Amino acid sequence: MKQLNKIRVAVLFGxxxxxxxxxxxxxxxxxxxLDLSRFEIVPIGIDKQGNWFLGNDIFTKSLEQNNVPKLSQNHEAWFTAEWIGKPVKKNTLNELVQxxxxxxxxxxxxxxxxxCEDGTLQGLLELANIPYVGCGVLSSAIGMEKxxxxxxxxxxxxxxxxxxxIKYDEWQSNAKQFVQKITEQLTYPVFVKPANTGSSIGITKVKTVDQLALAIEEAFCFDVKVIIEKALQVRELEVAVLESLEPHTDPIVSVIGEIKPQHEFYSYEAKYLDENGAILEIPAIISDDLTMKAKSIAKKLFIILECEGMARVDLFLEMTTQQIYFNEINTIPGFTQMSMYPKLMNASGFSYTNLLTHLIQLAIKRHTNKxxxxxxxxxKHVELVS
Ligand SMILES: Nc1ncnc2c1ncn2[C@@H]1O[C@H](COP(=O)(O)OP(=O)(O)O)[C@@H](O)[C@H]1O
Ligand SMILES: [Mg+2]
Structure with missing residues (x-):
């Protein structure tokens, strides 16, 4: 049974x-x-095959330990997106239904x-007419696409x-010409990235032309479109943006944080495997002028990409010119213990718990408006013409 007066929040993970x-x-x-005086939690894990499971195992496993919590599959899957268009299995969740x-x-x-983060899941939730936290379909898809x-x-x-x-089909038929084009138009080193991943997955820093094709093949393991980008000499700045609950009010922009990778770049290893892989500096030690510029770029991006709820905007400060470059936007930023988004919001006056409450309130408000x-x-048309 639902607990009286509490909002039931399904936390989707995996x-x-x-x-x-x-x-x-x-x-x-x-x-x-999550504030348990306001919310009741329904944890839902999605496995790597896309099956949805009800389960609370991830928080009963010790969070203090550094190992990654595992998604156990003790239960029968009760939803799989691929069931759409197929006979629906009877689910065993009657006790949850309000x-x-x-x-x-x-x-x-x-x-x-x-x-997950690219608008597909958001589309499913739109179809189901369920309020959900964060960006909608459009900004989720754009935010994911570098x-x-x-x-x-x-x-x-x-x-x-x-x-x-470059797209996969083009690479298959024109790899040699493309490598030549890169060498003519960009200078090494370059970063090779899948257009739609995060956490530095599939990304390689390529220093010479002979490493390029292999790096592109690696990126194509994760996406059908790959980006090859000139490596800049940078400091990495991150800004958290949070939609306001007040109507017609600008989004809330956090203090600026800096990531100082202790590896050659901010790789998957530096992010998650090496606990000393990066130093997070909050606030970043930069001039007031640069702070103002970074904040204004982050706010503008949130608005022009039509983000909702939250986003973390990642910027580069180019060392030689001191100019700020846009790198990428993350519409579901990391919420781990080490993650920048909750840390930045915390440094800007939002406790982790208040931040989560604010995000859920925004989700409900948007749904009511929609x-x-x-x-x-x-x-209506019939009424008008009759
Ligand atoms: N053009 C670039 N110049 C310098 N470093 C870069 C560049 N592009 C990416 N990097 C490095 O690679 C990391 C991951 O790249 P990013 O585009 O942010 O991908 P992801 O979405 O996986 O985080 C960055 O945090 C930075 O350390
Ligand atoms: Mg990044």
């Missing part, structure tokens, strides 16, 4: 993404810090990467590192 394990760590923290027929009031997707988000940033007058893109929309154009 997922069919290379960032599955990172998501488990993030979700474990979200579950730990008097209004809902299983939960709002979903908090704590998932990262493709098929090429499209950069194009919009450039369109708004921001700087991005020079880059070229449910106001008419779906009956035809009936």
């Amino acid at each position: 997922g069919r993404s290379a960032e599955h394990e990172v998501s488990l760590r993030s979700a474990a923290n979200v579950i730990r810090f 008097s209004d027929g809902q299983m939960f009031d709002v979903v908090f997707p704590v998932v990262h990467g493709t098929l 090429d499209i988000s950069k194009r919009l940033a450039v369109n708004a007058g921001m700087l991005v590192a020079p880059y070229l893109t 449910n106001r929309l008419r779906r009956d154009v035809h009936a």
